[in-house]
Amino acid sequence: MVLQHQRKVSVHLEMTTAGAKNDLNDPSAFAAASSAVSSHLASSGYVTAAQVREEIDRANSIVSEIRRHFPGAAGSSEILRRTKAVLDGMGVEDILLTQSVCPDEINHEEIGGGKVFHLGGLAGVPFTGKTGAHVPEGGHCFILQAPHIGMSNEQELGKYSREGQPNSPSTACGAAVGAMCHCAAGNELPYLGGVTDDYQMSYIINEMSKRMHFLSPHDGDTNAQQAELARQTHSIGKDMLDQIVSTNFGDDMSMLFVMSGIQINMPFDFEDYFEPISFEVHRKDGSVTDLFPLTFGS
Numbered sequence: 001m002v003l004q005h006q007r008k009v010s011v012h013l014e015m016t017t018a019g020a021k022n023d024l025n026d027p028s029a030f031a032a033a034s035s036a037v038s039s040h041l042a043s044s045g046y047v048t049a050a051q052v053r054e055e056i057d058r059a060n061s062i063v064s065e066i067r068r069h070f071p072g073a074a075g076s077s078e079i080l081r082r083t084k085a086v087l088d089g090m091g092v093e094d095i096l097l098t099q100s101v102c103p104d105e106i107n108h109e110e111i112g113g114g115k116v117f118h119l120g121g122l123a124g125v126p127f128t129g130k131t132g133a134h135v136p137e138g139g140h141c142f143i144l145q146a147p148h149i150g151m152s153n154e155q156e157l158g159k160y161s162r163e164g165q166p167n168s169p170s171t172a173c174g175a176a177v178g179a180m181c182h183c184a185a186g187n188e189l190p191y192l193g194g195v196t197d198d199y200q201m202s203y204i205i206n207e208m209s210k211r212m213h214f215l216s217p218h219d220g221d222t223n224a225q226q227a228e229l230a231r232q233t234h235s236i237g238k239d240m241l242d243q244i245v246s247t248n249f250g251d252d253m254s255m256l257f258v259m260s261g262i263q264i265n266m267p268f269d270f271e272d273y274f275e276p277i278s279f280e281v282h283r284k285d286g287s288v289t290d291l292f293p294l295t296f297g298s
Ligand SMILES: [Zn+2]
Pocket: 102, 103, 104, 122, 123, 124, 148, 172, 173, 174, 175, 176
């Protein structure tokens, strides 16, 4: 069967799902497969049923591999929708987004328009430290802390197929992979007191060296090793964040929301995925409420 009109694609995709290996049950996978089918149409003027089934199978295969390593991961738009529903339910309006994510350009493709205070350095570690953000009077603050991990078009975790770059796929997060390789090779740890030209990387290497026992080769399953590297990188950033968070801003009603997790830079036409790990709200009276079950289920 050949389709000539792009607007029929979504319907056709649903009709041919039965012929694919699995049904599509992830909205972001559906969007990615639809986008890939649209690209076929745009370049060739038609798409075959076999190509549609191929795109569905590929999208399902990618999601299945992501969920094997990050069971709680979902498309970032779904994470945003759930988070916003909780904030709206709490009557939160004026809020400053402060984020601690790696400066790698693949983490910032979608961001624009909204005001963001960047707290993060390499690997999403909040190197900006205690120096505060600028919360509006009577407003609230939301901190997002997340390391990132890429998946290449060949479904390799820890790598990313970067558009227009000849040595693609390359490592993502390069800082986390670099730190693990530095330690695995038995190289000397940099002395933090004397580093002025590469402090962030030196700090990450030192912290990673304490966690290398978690990063065994995993019986040759390099995707499992890379997923564990992302979790260990998360713990490095979260440990630092826990030391510097403060509710010393705004007024008596101001709240500090802190979410952490792992950002996953997805291959092909997929939007980024995100695995939430923690989400809580700190109030001025010192109380801390866990918002994770309400937002993402237990
Ligand atoms: Zn990075």
